[in-house]
Structures are given as C-alpha cells and as structure tokens.
Amino acid sequence: MPSKPFTSLTDLMHQEADLAHLRQQLHSNPELAFAEYETSDLVADQLQAYGYQVYRGIAQTGIVGTLTVGGGSRSIGIRADFDALPICEANTFAYASKNPGRMHACGHDGHTAMLLGAAKHLAQTKRFNGTVNLIFQPAEERGFDSGAKQMIAEGLFERFPCDAVFALHNHPGKPAGSFMSRSGAFMAAGDRVYIKIVGQGGHAARPHLAHDPIVAASSIVMGLQTIVSRNIDPTKAAVITVGKFAGGEAPNVIPDQVELRLSVRSFSTEVRALLKDRIIALVIAQARSFGVEAVINYVEGYPVVTNTDEETRFAIEVARELVGPDAVDDNMDMLMGSEDFAYMLQSRPGCFLRLGNGPADQGKTLHSPHYDFNDQNLSVGAAYWSRLVERYLDPDRLTSGR
Structure with missing residues (x-):
C-alpha cells in the first residue's frame, strides 16, 4: 500500500x-x-x-x-x-x-x-x-x-x-x-441491422394474389436463430436479437412490407465478419424463397x-x-x-x-x-x-x- x-x-x-x-x-x-x-x-x-x-x-x-x-x-x-x-x-x-x-x-x-x-x-x-x-x-x-x-x-x-x-x-x-x-x-462489439422485407400487399382472403412479407419475415426471424447455433463455433460468444418486427395495420389486409431491426453482438473480428456474411445471405435467400425482396442496411457499431x-x-x-x-x-x-x-x-x-x-x-x-x-x-x-x-x-x- x-x-x-x-x-x-x-x-x-x-x-x-x-x-x-x-x-x-x-x-x-x-x-x-x-x-x-x-x-x-x-x-x-x-x-x-x-x-x-x-x-x-x-x-x-x-x-x-x-x-x-x-x-x-x-x-x-x-x-x-x-x-x-x-x-x-x-x-x-x-x-x-x-x-x-x-x-x-x-x-x-x-x-x-x-x-x-x-x-x-x-x-x-x-x-x-x-x-x-x-x-x-x-x-x-x-x-x-x-x-x-x-x-x-x-x-x-x-x-x-x-x-x-x-x-x-x-x-x-x-x-x-x-x-x-x-x-x-x-x-x-455491437452492430445493428435494418431490414425491409418488400412484398406485394393484398386482401387477407386472397393471399394467393399477394406476396406476403409477414410470412417471409417470420421465417427469416426463425432462420436467424440458427446462425449462432449452427454457424458459430460453440466456444465463441455471439448474440443475434430481433428487437423490432413491424408491419401491417389491419387483420384483413396483407401489407406491402415489414420492418425488422436486429442487434448483433460478438467478441472477435472473425466471428463478427461471419455473422455479417451469414445474416445477409440468409435474409436474402429466405426472402427470395417467398417471392419477396430484402433491403438490408448493416451498420457496424462499436468495436x-x-x-x-x-x-x-x-x-x-x-x-x-x-x-x-x-x-x-x-x-x-x-x-x-x-x-x-x-x-x-x-x-x-x-x-x-x-x-x-x-x-x-x-x-x-x-x-x-x-x-x-x-x-x-x-x-x-x-x-x-x-x-x-x-x-x-x-x-x-x-x-x-x-
């Protein structure tokens, strides 16, 4: 002392x-x-x-x-x-x-x-x-x-x-x-991801005439949960959280688009880069599989x-x-x-x-x-x-x- x-x-x-x-x-x-x-x-x-x-x-x-x-x-x-x-x-x-x-x-x-x-x-x-x-x-x-x-x-x-x-x-x-x-x-490190799922709206009773972005976004949310569990080394820490899911105004209307916002956390440059690559690839592929478009703004935040x-x-x-x-x-x-x-x-x-x-x-x-x-x-x-x-x-x- x-x-x-x-x-x-x-x-x-x-x-x-x-x-x-x-x-x-x-x-x-x-x-x-x-x-x-x-x-x-x-x-x-x-x-x-x-x-x-x-x-x-x-x-x-x-x-x-x-x-x-x-x-x-x-x-x-x-x-x-x-x-x-x-x-x-x-x-x-x-x-x-x-x-x-x-x-x-x-x-x-x-x-x-x-x-x-x-x-x-x-x-x-x-x-x-x-x-x-x-x-x-x-x-x-x-x-x-x-x-x-x-x-x-x-x-x-x-x-x-x-x-x-x-x-x-x-x-x-x-x-x-x-x-x-x-x-x-x-x-x-903390990154943010801003995603718009753009489809084609329509009547809730005639979904076959629309391209439903809510269904696509729901699948994307579930798919994102597999990235940490199946793409990241289990000994490495990472978190993907969907903090915002917004779309639609009425129960009988299929909306044109849905907004998702993500928080992404990691401790190494390699894991951080892999998370970015996998999130972008998965969102784009899932959106295409539902016949909708994904617009992604991936913002790298604090190191x-x-x-x-x-x-x-x-x-x-x-x-x-x-x-x-x-x-x-x-x-x-x-x-x-x-x-x-x-x-x-x-x-x-x-x-x-x-x-x-x-x-x-x-x-x-x-x-x-x-x-x-x-x-x-x-x-x-x-x-x-x-x-x-x-x-x-x-x-x-x-x-x-x-």
Missing part, C-alpha cells in the same frame, strides 16, 4: 450532499445524443469554477477540462459520458425527468457527477505531477457514429495527449461501491472493449487500495453489452471498469424506466478517479516500477 497521502474514501465524504444535488439536477434535465447543450454548459461552468482550462464544442457538445500541476510530462485521460436515452421515466420522485420521452436510464448522470467531484478534489489538493484531461463525452448511447468516435476524429488525443485513458460504468446487481474489470476483451494488461493491473490495484480486495473483482465475466469507450481504447492504452450500483430488483436495471443511479456511489467514484490520477501521475511510481 502506498505510504503517500493519496485520496481515501473519507476525503470525499464532505462532498456527498453536493454531489447528490448535482447528480439529481442532471437526472431532472436529460438530453439526447449531440443535443446535451444544458448539460454541457453545466459541466463547463463547474470545471471553470474549479480552475480548469475548458475546451468546448468537441463533437458538438463534448468538453475537455485540463489541469496541469508541476513539471511532469505524463498525462492521463478520464472519460465520463453524459447523454440520456429516449425513454419515458416511470419514477415519481422529486427529481424525475422534466423532459418527456427522455431519461437518464443508464446512469450517465452519475458518471458525470462523479468525475466533476473528482475534478473539484484534484483542483483543491493538487497531489499529482503532470496533466489530467477530463473528457466529458456526448452521444455514447447512439450505437454508431457516436461521441467517442467523433471526438477522436476531431483530434481529441492530438489536442489533449493522454498516456492512458480510463472510464467506468455503473453496474446494477453488484454491491454498491465494488469494482469489477478484466484484462483483454471485456465488452462485445470490442479491449483493456490493456498494464493499465488494467494498475486500475485494479488502485481500486483495491481504495475499497479493499474483497470489493474488487479482477476477472469479471465478459459482458455482451457494448460501449463506445472501445474507440478510445483503440487509440490509447487504458482500462474500462464497472462500479456496482446495488440491487437490480423491481425492474431497476439499465435502460429501464424505473432505473436510478445510486447516490451512495458518488463519493466512491470521485475518490477512485482522484486516487487513480494521483497514483498515475506520481513520479515515484515510475522510479519504483509500479
């Missing part, structure tokens, strides 16, 4: 009420991808008040706050996402969403509040030697052409060099204040979240120092969800972690209309980011080989 006075959990307890107020303010005012204008203003104002150099308008609403202490040449990036989801909130507490059809159902309000808490603490204590870049990112939930991808394309790491980057996501179902991660592949070994060991070490070894899992199971921090990990070494959010009962899971971030985690996350920065930008860590 390092003997220097790095940040501990007790150091952030005095911020708990303020962080909860800030987080609940964010929760009340959710904004969607690339339209997080009020959120962006709030973050920028807070960072400027703490003494950071603030850079705005990266990927439209993204922000980077930088703080340099001492003459150290090393730098670190910490990322928090701040967009919401197009979900109608079912919660009735006082700080529920004021914006109909928009909700912080994934805890990005908590991610933002935690990093702002760390920003304030680091600016007050200045117990590091180098540069910290705090990256507040829009549009993580978009699924493709997301905030991380656009920030990088606009020169994020050229403008704000980072020797390593780190991020975390809250995790319902694990004890609050516990940390989880793993080296290597951690979260899946695999791949944590680098050294940075993951370091991130886990800091977590164990902060909350104790019993509250840290360094070999969490791989997750089939996707995360656009993967783009940043393609550009820089780093680690993505999960932070337990407590029980996930009563439907309070991610992307649920009943979800709410656990405010008990705010001081934990702020303390973790503070300690991680202090330890990473500690000159003695380099000389000691740690």
